[in-house]
Amino acid sequence: MHVSFNIAADIDAAMKTAVAAAGIDAASFAPEVRTADPRNGDFQANGVLAFAKRNKQNPRALAEQIIAALPDEIKARFDTAIAGPGFINFTLKPAALFDWLNTYDSIEKLSSGASSAYAGQTWVVDYSSPNTAKQMHVGHLRSAVIGEAICRLLEFSGAKVIRDNHLGDWGTQFGKLIYGYKRWLDKDALARDPISELERLYKLGNEATPDGSPELEEARQELVKLQRGDYDSLELWKLFSEVSKKAFDEIYKQLAIKFDHYLGESFYNDKLQPVLDELQKLGLAEESQGALVVFHPEHPRFAKQPFIVRKSDGASNYATTDLATMLYRVEHFHADGIVILTDFRQSDHFEQLALTAEKWFAKTGRRMPRFAHVTFGAVLGENNKPLKTRDGDTIKLKELLGEAEERAYTIVSEKNAGRPKAEQFTDEECRAIAHYVGIGAVQYADLSQNRSSDYLFSWDKMLSLDGNTAPYLLYAIARIHSIFRKAGIEPEALAAIEKEASPLETPTELALARKLVKFPDALRLATDTLRPHFLALYLYELAGDYSAFNNADKVLVDDTPVRARRLLLCARTQLTLNTGLNLLGVRTLKRM
Structure with a gap:
């Protein structure tokens, strides 16, 4: 007797066979097999009732007809019963249970059974994504652990998974950080705890550069030098990136997470203008109040909320980078699926991103992968507010994990x-x-x-x-x-x-x-x-x-x-x- 890993799929296929054998319109019949309440059996097929109603038939009589036409192999493995107005319950016989347990006796057998679901597919999973030169805090926990679990589930189910940590490693904060670094660096502190020192320097740089001040203009010039490829500025940026990645990896090691790529925002810096050029050439992006935007008038929530792909001052933004990232993952990784994990507050952004990418790819003949923005809620303290220290500061993830080990010890x-x-x-x-x-x-x-x-x-x-x-x-x-x-x-x-x-x-x-x-x-x-x-x-x-x-x-x-x-x-x-x-x-x- 063949023992299938996915028993529900066996029942689904058997019911479709039975429906066809009984002369019922199989094309419009959906078995709707699901796990049953243990009091009723192991699996339940709920599709008979809906089909009978649509076709003005007696559901119990139809269920009896289908059960009679089930393949002998299914009858040998299951006891069947009709419940209520036409639900069919399937209960595995003890011998069939025993056969399944004897067949799937190792992790290799379990994985082999599961691997048909996503076999041959490539999925890029974008998760964690902390900002360079900042410590990971409790808010980064959910993205990291949920993202890793999703990677493992997809891999076990047969997919090739590419783990990508899309770091926040470019942008305006680096001008202020370099400004602070050049004035208040503590070399001993940098050697002892580099991320804490970089955070301190950024905070000092940010406080010293209020809006409209000459100091802010100096910080902006530091950023301009970095963006233009100034050697000294780039060396500082590389230092910030290296010490940050080392600190991140210490936490990832504790969580048993290992990324394939760290393709942060900086990686896409030279890939942004071609995206904007193509969107304009295709007529998808247009000028509006000095900005370059994509409209989605057909969408009820975004009809009056354009997707800004270039700001009015000519600077790129998250939308520009995310579109370039989507294109790279499709063309370089040949992704069949893309999963991005962030908290729920970014839902509108990623919904507009998907809408824009679908229209863009359709016009260029590119294949749009399955796209999933995986959102999550907040980690709350006992006061039902986002988890903080007693002083009101954000809890650092390194300290949280350390406390977990000490409490367990x-x-x-x-x-x-x-x-x-x-x-x-x-x-x-x-x-x-x-x-x-x-x-x-x-x-x-x-x-x-x-x-x-x-x-x-x-x-x-x-x-x-x-x-x-x-x-x-x-x-x-x-x-x-x-x-x-x-x-x-x-x-x-x-x-x-x-x-x-x-x-x-x-x-x-x-x-x-x-x-x-x-x-x-x-x-x-x-x-x-x-x-x-x-x-x-x-x-x-x-x-x-x-x-x-x-x-x-x-x-x-x-x-x-x-x-x-x-x-x-x-x-x-x-x-x-x-x-x-x-x-x-x-x-x-x-x-x-």
């Missing part, structure tokens, strides 16, 4: 002290566990939330061993590893005893198996919607089903066939939790 050390002497971890081991738990807790607290919503940052909640948290999931994996240590085997070395396993039998065994085979559906939903929280919710529910199974059914029993099947369920749970957390960018542990 305190908890790990306290738990460790309560363990039997012979089983206690060394301090070095406690530090290593705290690193994974602390960083993972911060990542997962973000990823487990619907990205469109603001979320409340709570140390107590995110480091708790109860609830939908990283420590809870990490501990579930550690518990499974402890069972295998007691059994004297590795989860990956089950092949020798899997053949001895008897059929799944108890309610908790079957419930856990049913949850495990839903992994492809959670993966597909999270990937297609670019919303990692769907996968996080699934993993939390899986850990809950495993806990219920582990509490109800002793694993290491003397009955060899029962022991084998329960170890199999433990191994597949550990594999799925490990795989899912890795896709979210959270590193796992064997002991904690």
Whole structure:
């Protein structure tokens, strides 16, 4: 029997086959297969009711007709039932569950099963994007962890992913920074903590150059020299860029993020004018009040809000750079999809960007890739306002991650002290566990939330061993590893005893198996919607089903066939939790 990774897709195809065999208009029939409420079955097809209504047919009679025409292979794997006015419920038979678990026994098999969804596609994911010469703060957290999770989901589903960190490394702030650097540089501070020193110098430069002042004109001249390629100015800019990238990479290493490219705004500086020339030549851009703009009169919100691609003073702006970036990604990377992550406040800008690019590419015969602007809400403190320090300053991301590790270390050390002497971890081991738990807790607290919503940052909640948290999931994996240590085997070395396993039998065994085979559906939903929280919710529910199974059914029993099947369920749970957390960018542990 063929065992498909995506069971819902099998049902969808089988229903279309059955509809055609029954002489029903297959072209206008959509099965609408989705995961069912566990009380009703494993999957539910909801398309019968809508089709019957449109064609003035009896939905239950139509459902019966379709069920009778289902291929024998599907009938062998599923029990079917009609619910309500015409919904068809599909429940996998225990033998089919067992076959799936035996087939998808490694991360390679899971990935191979998932990889057909985006196979052959190239996706550019633009995320994090901090500003050069400024420290990353808590506001950069969401873009970094959500972006990395999206990259991993797309890769697992078969796409070639190009990670691009579009740095804010050009523009007016550098004139003021150079002005401050030349007057107030502290060389020792620059050597000790370069980003903090550059931030201090920019702040001094900004305060010393108020609007209309001679000092502001001096800062502008510094910028002009930089833009014209003055050697000394460019060397300073390179210094700012190098020390910034080094500081950023320290944080990315903590988050297990590695970019393929750092193509910041400066990279596109010489590519802007050709874009403007082409937009004008095609009649898409026109002069308006001294600026160059693209109108979208057909759009209800942008009819009176033009997309400014060159300011009235002749300077380029974000729109110019983003259009050049879009073109480069299509022509150089041959992108089939482009994902850009920013907070929700930039929604209008990127919607206008997509509208402009679509018209531009259509006129030039270029292929428009699928474009997704992935937005997210704010990280809030206990006062329900954006998270700040007690002094009202922005929290630096480096300090936040450091505090996460220290808080985790305190908890790990306290738990460790309560363990039997012979089983206690060394301090070095406690530090290593705290690193994974602390960083993972911060990542997962973000990823487990619907990205469109603001979320409340709570140390107590995110480091708790109860609830939908990283420590809870990490501990579930550690518990499974402890069972295998007691059994004297590795989860990956089950092949020798899997053949001895008897059929799944108890309610908790079957419930856990049913949850495990839903992994492809959670993966597909999270990937297609670019919303990692769907996968996080699934993993939390899986850990809950495993806990219920582990509490109800002793694993290491003397009955060899029962022991084998329960170890199999433990191994597949550990594999799925490990795989899912890795896709979210959270590193796992064997002991904690």
